[in-house]
Amino acid sequence: MRSTALFLAVLIGVLLPATDAQAAQTATVVSPKRPLNVRAGSAVWTPQLRTLAHGSSVTIVCQVRGQRIDQGTVRVTDLWDRLGDGTYVSDAWIRRAQDVPLCEATATAAPASVAGTVASGGTPLKARSAPAHGAALIGAFANGTALTLACQVRGENITGAVRTTPMWNRLPSGAYVSDAYVRRGATPPPCAAAPPAAAPVAAAPAAAPPAATGRWVSPLPGFTxxxxxxxxxxxxxxxxxxxxxxxxxxxxxxxxxxxxxxxxxxxxxxxxxxxxxxxxxxxxxxxxxxxxxxxxxxxxxxxxxxxxxxxxxxxxxxxxxxxxxxxxxxxxxxxxxxxxxxxxxxxxxxxxxxxxxxxxxxxx
Ligand SMILES: [Zn+2]
CATH class of the missing domain: 2.70.70.10 (Glucose Permease (Domain IIA))
Known part of the structure; x- marks a missing residue:
């Protein structure tokens, strides 16, 4: 995990154009109760690589969309800040002076990623751990949400508001959304065999996983x-x-x-x-x-x-x-x-x- 982060840091160091380096800004972690988790991707289910203490100074290179965090100290947001070493922190916990550009606008994003918009009508579009409706639910995006589509894999055939298709879009966080509910200009490239970064949820099974995820309960009710x-x-x-x-x-x-x-x-x-x-x-x-x-x-x-x-x-x-x-x-x-x-x-x-x-x- 550490070597992956190091590799990304080196990679970004090479790819980062001067203009984006100039756009990088220093910001402050606001997390007085517990240290802020630094992750491999833009969601809390991606591996935690290290932590940052309250008041730490960080350098933000750009932002990506990911899991919405609504219990932060600074704002409610689905934006995650990419740090200089290629790791991520939720922007919900970051105090900063200026807006940060989206990573898609820079050369550090996956070059072929495509912008899309959730077109699911009233129901939020579910993000899953694998390209099938029975895979673990790991998030949801409201109708109209802008998405970054990193690449596509073949999964369960879905009939949605936009098209009927077996293709699922992998998001930068490693989660999947059915392409049946995504409006987009171009077609995202096929996903390579290896998942991006260290996202553990990205290894897609060829076949659809078994049925629904079901109800979850505490294994030890009354204890924390x-x-x-x-x-x-x-x-x-x-x-x-x-x-x-x-x-x-x-x-x-x-x-x-x-x-x-x-x-x-x-x-x-x-x-x-x-x-x-x-x-x-x-x-x-x-x-x-x-x-x-x-x-x-x-x-x-x-x-x-x-x-x-x-x-x-x-x-x-x-x-x-x-x-x-x-x-x-x-x-x-x-x-x-x-x-x-x-x-x-x-x-x-x-x-x-x-x-x-x-x-x-x-x-x-
Ligand atoms: Zn233990």
């Missing part, structure tokens, strides 16, 4: 997760921790199928006893596969989970109980969300906090 996904001090932490009490029921965050029930622990230790800070492994854990190629993981259970591989579970169904098995110093649930699963790995873990908020089940 603390931010902790890939923090600077723990960059390998792929989920968030929800502190609780031994024996509290853990619930499936959405309907799905149990794909793993595992005791994952360092040799010589037992998952049936509390582990410790120096013990390796996530203890007794369950992995669920959901519609839309989303998978969730639940670690450190107190004893063998009460579900079996292959079993179907409903949203909110109890799958096991809180414990402290494995690499854990107090009873808690370690909760992970992976996109484009299977498989799951560090490459497709996303921060569960914005994901759960976006799916109507905030856990923070």
């Amino acid at each position: 997760a603390r931010p902790g996904f890939r923090t600077p001090s723990n960059p390998k932490h792929l989920g968030v921790d929800i502190m609780s009490f031994t024996g509290t029921p853990i619930r499936a965050a959405s309907a799905g199928t149990v794909v793993a029930v595992v005791c994952n622990i360092e040799a010589g230790y037992s998952c049936d006893r509390p582990g410790g800070a120096s013990v390796g492994g996530c203890g007794w854990y369950v992995k669920l596969q959901h519609a839309g190629r989303v998978a969730t993981l639940y670690c450190h259970m107190v004893r063998r989970p009460i579900v079996r591989p292959g079993q179907k579970v409903a949203a909110g169904q109890i799958i096991g109980y809180v414990g402290s098995s494995g690499n854990s110093s107090a009873p808690h649930l370690h909760f992970e969300v992976h996109l484009n699963a299977p498989p799951t790995g560090p490459y497709n873990a996303v921060d569960p906090l914005p994901f759960m908020r976006a799916h109507g089940a905030p856990i923070d």
Whole structure:
């Protein structure tokens, strides 16, 4: 991830014309409660690369459209600021003196990207993790919203207000919108095999994923997760921790199928006893596969989970109980969300906090 950012920084350094370098401006992070996340793309589900403290000074090169952020300190906006090293921060948290040009107007944007406009009538156009209506919902754009269409892939055939087509547009954030609802002048180029930047949601499956995404609920109702996904001090932490009490029921965050029930622990230790800070492994854990190629993981259970591989579970169904098995110093649930699963790995873990908020089940 760091090498990607470095590569982008070098690339932008090469491509950036002098005029845009002159247009770059210095601005200030306004985020007094918690550090501002710096991301690989223009949405909160793209990888977090680092953080910026309140009051930090940043250099903004240009802006791209992405996920609308309405809980910032400075403004409500779908604009994200591209920084000098090719990373992004939401403009909702940035105080600046002047307007910033859109990146499309500069040579740093994908050269062949095309401007488009959402033409969906009254309903907002859904942005998905893959080119199919059953893929995970990761945002929505109101009718009339201006879009930057990076490229197109073939996916599910959709009949919309503009045309009937199997083509889906990939946005700079890595999300997909059906071309059936997009008015545009030119046709975006086909997407290359490799996704842009490090967006984890960009690997499009050839076939349409299974049906609807369904309802999401907190895996531990009444308890709150603390931010902790890939923090600077723990960059390998792929989920968030929800502190609780031994024996509290853990619930499936959405309907799905149990794909793993595992005791994952360092040799010589037992998952049936509390582990410790120096013990390796996530203890007794369950992995669920959901519609839309989303998978969730639940670690450190107190004893063998009460579900079996292959079993179907409903949203909110109890799958096991809180414990402290494995690499854990107090009873808690370690909760992970992976996109484009299977498989799951560090490459497709996303921060569960914005994901759960976006799916109507905030856990923070
Ligand atoms: Zn954890």
